[in-house]
Amino acid sequence: MNKIWRVALYEYRRNVFKKSFLFTLLSIPLMVAFSVGLGFVLTSLENNDLPVGYIDQAHVMDEAIPAPVSGQSEPVIFISFQSENEARASLEAQEIQAYYVLPSDYLETRRIELVYAKKPGENAVRQWYDFLQINLLSDQPEEIASRTASGTDVTVRSLDGKRTMADSGPTFGNFMPVFISLAFLALILMSSGFLMGAVAEEKENRTMEIVVTSISPLQLIGGKLLGVIAIGLTLLVTWGLIVLAGVLAARQMGIGWFQDLGMDWSVVLATAAIAVPSYVLVSALMITIGTMVTSTQEGQSFSSIFIIFHMIPLYVGVAFLKNPANSLAVTLSLLPFTSLMTIAMRNLFYSVPAWQVAVSVCVQTLGALGAIWLASRAFRLGMLRYGQRLRWRRLFQSRQLGE
Amino acid sequence: MHPIEVSQIAKSFGDTQAVVDVSFDVKGGEIFGLLGPNGAGKTTAIRIVLDIFQPDRGKVSILGGPMSEDKKDRIGYMPEERGLYQDIPLERCLLYLASLKGTPDQKARKTLNDYLERFDLAEHKSKKVKELSKGMQQKAQIINTLLHQPELIIIDEPFTALDPLNLQLVKDVMQELRAQGVTIIMSTHQMQQVEELCDRILLINDGINVLYGNLDEIRQRFSGHAVMVRTGSNLPELPGVKDISSHNGDFKLTLMEDTTPQDVLKTLTARDIILEKFEIAVPTLSEIFIRVIEEGDAK
Structure with missing residues (x-):
């Protein structure tokens, strides 16, 4: 087996066979099921079928x-x-x-x-x-x-005629691109967190020197990345299957919101085009952090900053709902970290212009390339600094590259 | 061509010159001691040899040429900074690291079981690494270095945290490997072990070679400036003798540069001093180490 796959398999097994992973795997669907179930229970308690x-x-x-x-x-x-x-x-x-x-x-x-x-x-x-x-x-x-x-059934149509929905609000199908973006976002944040932990763990255990004299840094990082993607996909597929089962059950029960599952595939494609370089960008930054910090715990506190950046569109989402074409919406659509969620949310009520999607993909791609460059420098400079934090300033000092 | 050929390597980190000018060869099937005081540049030199660091200048040939990914499988390395995955069972940790060296699983399992038995760790193989004592972790680290049966071993302070029994075990293993033709570079501060194991040594100080060659030849080179004498009485002051000190009932006579042991013997017999023992003092490696480093620092 290729060494890169050995690293991937090790990383996958090390995380997936932990009790905490089972908790992560089940906690979100259970939480959603609990919320939905509680809603149904409360609604049914308000009903009375007596004559x-x-x-x-x-x-x-x-x-x-x-x-x-x-x-x-x-x-x-x-x-x-x-x-x-x-x-x-x-x-x-x-x-x-x-x-x-x-x-x-x-x-x-x-x-x-x-x-x-x-x-x-x-x-x-x-x-x-x-x-x-x-x-x-x-x-x-x-x-x-x-x-x-x-x-009366009223259909709300956007000015460009590309978005329509019932006046009772968007259907499950309308929300699908947003859900897919959220799933991508979850994959990005979880995978990058796992990746940062995987790199920081090598430093924490002081195994970096042994590993890089066994395999190349590219094999090490590539293997960890593959393992972490597999972990993320395991989570997504499991959650996806649970959601699918829930949606089918809801349709079977005749719940109106789940009847229309049709979605705009061009939005899904645009989301995927932004998500891929975003994933690379965040992963490379997490590798950078992983090699700079002294322990996994320290790395996690750094990585929470990126989570906050990703959540900005959710905090200011009301502004998009009122006017999906305003300057804040356009700006956040182009910036790294915020683009993915912003474009998905705007697409709910409005057709985001193709040029904005194209610029966003370019910005994410350039950001990803820069982050890869930064990660490679951080890896070379930081991999043997056991118990020492690598400072950001040193990353940009050219004379340190020979280390 | 030797397994390792290092020619005039230099390396600096910022303003710190870690290695100034180091050259050495390591012959096939020998145990080579890489010695030096703390901060002399040993670890940096090893990391350059292993291609972890790129030298600022100089050339390194390892196993017949520059380092490549394929060659990594033929080298066993135990770094100064010990490291094993602390949160997983010992057996899984060692098998994973062996797999990164390209060792087939079945072969690695068999070799691992043999080593675990020999190093008395078999009953601990299911324990997490962090649950093992320091000495056990050290032995596990040594097993990790040997598990993929490398032809070149680079090992930094292999005897740390080992009790006399395990220290002897490690020495036996190293001697067996040498007999099998495995080349070993050992960096340590334990001079007694170097004297027992090493065929040749390199002493580095301040990033440069200060002593290099066959261990016996080096000791011979440093002998002759002292003699060990045992007599029934105290010794008077003697011409050509710089210092007289007592060592376990014997006298150690340190000679002046232009005095030979024969001159001293003649003087002693001329003065009718009854000699029970007279031999040329061969310095220990530790004494040579201190002398060379002190002379270097004085310059």
């Missing part, structure tokens, strides 16, 4: 028409009572969750009374108004009554 009674003294529902039920809600049964005494008895027997009284002057006053022992479910209240509305419109043609009851 609802009504006393129609206004005679607007003498021949009641059932209202169409949208989404995944179970239809609530509405029972007509002749008198309030009957309705109250049924309520006390817990056969119904509540009852409405439409007084005889309802059409003039709009006033309705709701009687309950315990607040009725959100689904029951919602369906009651649909039920009432469609019955009030019973003298209209069915098409108009039904359209009025079900409301």
